[in-house]
Amino acid sequence: MHSIAIIGGGPAGLMAADTLLAASNDLTVTIYEKRKAPARKLLIAGSSGLNITNHLAVDEFLTHYESPSTRFPSIFGPMLRSFTPTDWVRFVESLGSETFLGTSGRYFVREMKASKLVRAWLKKLDAQGLQWKVGTEVRGFSPSNPGKIEISDSSGAILAYDAVIFCLGGGSYEPANQILKWPEIFKSHGVHFTDFRPSNAGYHVHWSEKFLAEADRQPIKSCVLKTSRGVRQGELLITSYGLEGTPVYTVGTPGPATIDLKPELEIQEVLKKLRSVKENLAPIRRAKKVLNLSPAALALIFHHAPREALTEIEAFAQLIKQFPIQLENPRPLEESISAAGGISIDEIDESMMLKRFPGVFLAGEMLDWDAPTGGFLIQACVSQGRWVGNHVLDFIRRKPLT
Ligand SMILES: Cc1cc2nc3c(=O)[nH]c(=O)nc-3n(C[C@H](O)[C@H](O)[C@H](O)COP(=O)(O)OP(=O)(O)OC[C@H]3O[C@@H](n4cnc5c(N)ncnc54)[C@H](O)[C@@H]3O)c2cc1C
Known part of the structure; x- marks a missing residue:
């Protein structure tokens, strides 16, 4: 035998x-x-x-x-x-x-x-x-x-x-x-x-304490992550050290990256929605009313957006479509x-x-x-x-x- x-x-x-x-x-x-x-x-x-x-x-x-x-x-x-x-x-x-x-x-x-x-x-x-x-x-x-x-x-x-x-x-x-x-x-x-x-590992991102107090363990649903390795849609999870989830597992690499927080809308459609708010509100408050962003996405904008993008509607729409983040090293x-x-x-x-x-x-x-x-x-x-x-x-x- x-x-x-x-x-x-x-x-x-x-x-x-x-x-x-x-x-x-x-x-x-x-x-x-x-x-x-x-x-x-x-x-x-x-x-x-x-x-x-x-x-x-x-x-x-x-x-x-x-x-x-x-x-x-x-x-x-x-x-x-x-x-x-x-x-x-x-x-x-x-x-x-x-x-x-x-x-x-x-x-x-x-x-x-x-x-x-x-x-x-x-x-x-x-x-x-x-x-x-x-x-x-x-x-x-x-x-x-x-x-x-x-x-x-x-x-x-x-x-x-x-x-x-x-x-x-x-x-x-x-x-x-x-x-x-x-x-x-x-x-x-x-x-x-x-x-x-x-x-297929999570990545480190330097988050502020105030952001984590609001968003730790919360998902940014159906977003698109873009890095020098590629582009991937899916759900990102905010963690105390950075990000987990299919998009970062698939295209994560150390360096600059962007998150499209509203992939189903073109930038012109984002702008149109922001402008449709009649009251004289700051872009982030308009976004809360018309863009249906998740709490984690709003917290990300509030705590980590470049200040200059928060005052002007065009720059804010750009931010929604290409939110900049810096991926550091992968988890071990x-x-x-x-x-x-x-x-x-x-x-x-x-x-x-x-x-x-x-x-x-x-x-x-x-x-x-x-x-x-x-x-x-x-x-x-x-x-x-x-x-x-x-x-x-x-x-x-x-x-x-x-
Ligand atoms: C948290 C987590 C979630 C995952 N989720 C998924 C998922 O949802 N879908 C998916 O497709 N994949 C998933 N995977 C990956 C998947 O589990 C692995 O791809 C798969 O188990 C690999 O199979 P394998 O037989 O090659 O090796 P393993 O499953 O690692 O088996 C190898 C075995 O060899 C034994 N061994 C090693 N050295 C020796 C030795 N010298 N002598 C005797 N025995 C030895 C080990 O103890 C082990 O039992 C996940 C993995 C992890 C860690």
Whole structure:
């Protein structure tokens, strides 16, 4: 019987295990998980509403990914096409979790949390014969003869497998005081790894105390953030240190930025509305009457607008459409939703196998690709998990039993 080890019990690892076990009775599959229980990040993701994927058609879906490797689109495209957002939604529903499509085009699980989905998935995998080594950290791998891969772990054991799939996750949301150990496993073999940096992270903005007293934890709904990285509509959340929310996760970068506080109106329409107020009022008081701005947007104007823009209607309309702010540094890696960096896509072939270590496969956030929030992260991990599972099956079928 062939034996396969999967290292890491997140969505990529669970999907790889599911694919292998569903396809063959003739192998043993063992997941090593360094924590006491698997799927920690999936469960954390569910704490703010588990957004499993997005409604976009596959071609448009693919445009949301970035990687320093020019090979990424040609490697990842077939994976997403062979396990699409629709396939993933069906899979989640097959585990008994109802899903729904939100107005933002994102798919969520009805209960919003991930615990029911994770429980059902683990139960299914257990019934299929998955073996677990939880609380066991893998410390290294080495090819061994004949054609096996040896794994050494924190218990001191060294075991050989026919194939090993690493799904170790990215560098985000790890405890601040702990150094992520797994990159060394690959660096020690000369595999190219780029240090992780925060992605999908909040940004620091210097707010005044008076502004925070009014606006802390309040949303600026449906605004448009513009930075040197791009333009993104959505909801920004004011926090004590700066800003959170999809627009800043997607296009945040240190430097000057502007917020369009009324994106549904052209500047001429803003002006017209401001001028329609008959009383002789200051622009901000006119805005309160006719622009239907959120309390956080009004507080932002009141406490952080350049003074000269508050007295004259044209300048004020300009301010509404291009409110200037300065984004400082992102929040640290331990608070960011995902991480840019990881093992170079150029190290793997189309089956996700390390080119220089036949039998060693990689999948999920540990690889150097990135995507915004919106369900793109989990979708990529499960599509890659499915793909790697199928390709490991092909790999071991071509391999004689030893
Ligand atoms: C706050 C937050 C909210 C999020 N919300 C969403 C969302 O709504 N939608 C979305 O698409 N994505 C979301 N994400 C991102 C999503 O959770 C990740 O993209 C996904 O979990 C990555 O899957 P993975 O399998 O690659 O890695 P992980 O889920 O990180 O799993 C990797 C596993 O490997 C284990 N491991 C690491 N090293 C070793 C070792 N040496 N030996 C053994 N085990 C090891 C880890 O303990 C971990 O369990 C969110 C993330 C965070 C932090």
